[in-house]
Amino acid sequence: MDSRDLLTAAAGHAADFLQTLPDGRVGADVLDVDALREGLAVPLPDGPGDSRAVLDELVAAATPGIVRSQSPRYFGYVIGGALPAAMAADVVAVGWDQNAGGYSVSPASAVVEEVVGAWLIDLLGLPAGASFGLTTGCQQAHVTCLAAARNAVLAGAGWDAEVGGLQGAPRVRLLVSEERHVTIDRAARILGFGTAALVPVAVGEAGLIDPAALRAELAAGDGPTIVCAQAGDVNSGGFDPLDEVVAAAHAAGAWVHVDGAFGLWAAASPRHRRLLSGHAGADSWATDAHKWLNVPHDCGLAFVADPRPHHAAMGVSAAYLRASREGERDGSRWVPDFSRRARGFAVYAALRSLGREGIAELIERCCACAGRFAEVLGAEDGIEILNDVVLNQVLVRFGDDDDATDAVVAAVQEEGSCWMSPTTWRGRRAMRISVSNWATTSGDVDRSCAAILAAASALPAMGWD
Numbered sequence: 170m171d172s173r174d175l176l177t178a179a180a181g182h183a184a185d186f187l188q189t190l191p192d193g194r195v196g197a198d199v200l201d202v203d204a205l206r207e208g209l210a211v212p213l214p215d216g217p218g219d220s221r222a223v224l225d226e227l228v229a230a231a232t233p234g235i236v237r238s239q240s241p242r243y244f245g246y247v248i249g250g251a252l253p254a255a256m257a258a259d260v261v262a263v264g265w266d267q268n269a270g271g272y273s274v275s276p277a278s279a280v281v282e283e284v285v286g287a288w289l290i291d292l293l294g295l296p297a298g299a300s301f302g303l304t305t306g307c308q309q310a311h312v313t314c315l316a317a318a319r320n321a322v323l324a325g326a327g328w329d330a331e332v333g334g335l336q337g338a339p340r341v342r343l344l345v346s347e348e349r350h351v352t353i354d355r356a357a358r359i360l361g362f363g364t365a366a367l368v369p370v371a372v373g374e375a376g377l378i379d380p381a382a383l384r385a386e387l388a389a390g391d392g393p394t395i396v397c398a399q400a401g402d403v404n405s406g407g408f409d410p411l412d413e414v415v416a417a418a419h420a421a422g423a424w425v426h427v428d429g430a431f432g433l434w435a436a437a438s439p440r441h442r443r444l445l446s447g448h449a450g451a452d453s454w455a456t457d458a459h460k461w462l463n464v465p466h467d468c469g470l471a472f473v474a475d476p477r478p479h480h481a482a483m484g485v486s487a488a489y490l491r492a493s494r495e496g497e498r499d500g501s502r503w504v505p506d507f508s509r510r511a512r513g514f515a516v517y518a519a520l521r522s523l524g525r526e527g528i529a530e531l532i533e534r535c536c537a538c539a540g541r542f543a544e545v546l547g548a549e550d551g552i553e554i555l556n557d558v559v560l561n562q563v564l565v566r567f568g569d570d571d572d573a574t575d576a577v578v579a580a581v582q583e584e585g586s587c588w589m590s591p592t593t594w595r596g597r598r599a600m601r602i603s604v605s606n607w608a609t610t611s612g613d614v615d616r617s618c619a620a621i622l623a624a625a626s627a628l629p630a631m632g633w634d
């Protein structure tokens with residue numbers, strides 16, 4: 170069988186799967202690990218096998234364990250689907266199999282990255298002249314941005330972190346929200362700051378940084394300081410007051426990093442960009458394309474206002490690498506990876522297929538759907554919406570009871586017409602709904618609300634009989 174037939178068969182398998190999205194169970198059909206192993210954990214063959222048979226058997230054995238996270242009724246975590254144009258571009262990119270590390274190994278990947286970087290800086294309202302890198306996800310975007318921050322704040326204290334590392338360096342403080350995402354902690358560990366360097370800044374009732382508390386923490390110490398703020402809390406979708414955070418941090422000489430894994434996309438919406446007021450004054454921003462832009466996994470985005478510490482932290486050169494000429498981009502000089510997947514093609518296709526207006530519409534429709542969840546569910550006795558639904562996240566509590574809330578989430582997951590995950594918000598269990606898929610409509614919300622209400626009504630704790 171030649172490659173063309175095999176790739177056509179592969180595309181057919183993928184398309185067959187996509188056709189199951191409207192009506193298929195949203196969660197995986199099979200969750201049992203032993204059942205999945207039974208089909209997949211065959212002995213490693215001694216010799217070569219037929220490629221078509223390998224493909225077909227892999228698809229048959231894996232499909233039961235595939236989550237329909239591309240379904241318009243998948244509301245778990247913050248996953249997003251895959252826009253058709255982005256998915257198609259990624260399929261071609263697999264065929265091209267480019268190493269997007271440097272211009273010489275893939276000139277087209279380099280130019281496409283350069284183009285999407287410029288588009289994104291404009292779309293996300295970031296300062297012209299900011300540098301950027303395409304990473305595996307927001308986690309690695311944090312690592313990239315905070316490495317640049319480490320370089321800059323230590324240089325400000327007279328220390329060259331690229332040569333001296335952290336051994337003997339002035340101590341760096343990281344002022345972080347009490348409600349920060351866990352990937353900030355891991356970035357601090359990876360970069361050698363350690364979690365002991367994290368200084369939690371108190372948040373108010375809504376889980377947002379209290380500017381007075383931030384000012385007090387800034388005043389309580391000195392030396393190199395980095396402030397990490399959030400644009401879009403992973404639970405509530407809330408935004409720290411970025412204008413006040415940036416003003417206070419800069420007055421104290423600190424670097425401001427913004428975790429905008431999904432919330433930074435509010436900048437693309439005329440209706441929602443006010444939430445980000447002041448964000449352009451920060452020093453670095455981390456976000457994802459694989460969440461709200463709906464490109465296939467994986468793609469994160471790191472932006473740094475001043476390219477110099479960014480390049481100093483990530484740049485690399487060797488005799489066997491062709492030095493790039495003026496105006497040629499080497500993607501690997503802006504991220505921690507050397508060899509890397511050509512992520513830019515899918516991002517390019519997503520941005521071009523939607524255009525500015527399409528992206529704004531995607532963001533606004535998701536937010537409107539989140540609002541509809543809150544309105545429909547919040548209207549029922551015994552159901553409480555715990556967050557201020559400013560974006561695409563909704564936190565729902567049932568019977569003001571942790572166990573009842575977990576039971577409703579479990580029943581909804583089991584029923585299968587939609588899927589959402591549980592969380593704990595400000596000490597109380599909640600169903601966590603994230604609307605981040607390009608295909609979700611108000612009809613999907615209504616169908617999901619019906620499933621949620623049916624699950625809740627079966628619970629004696631709700632007292633609805």
Ligand SMILES: Cc1ncc(COP(=O)(O)O)c(C=O)c1O
Pocket residue numbers: 246247305306307308309350352401402403428429430431457469
């Ligand atoms: C606010 C926030 N920051 C960071 C991350 C990590 O993103 P990734 O999984 O792309 O590394 C997430 C993931 O949900 C998030 O919501």
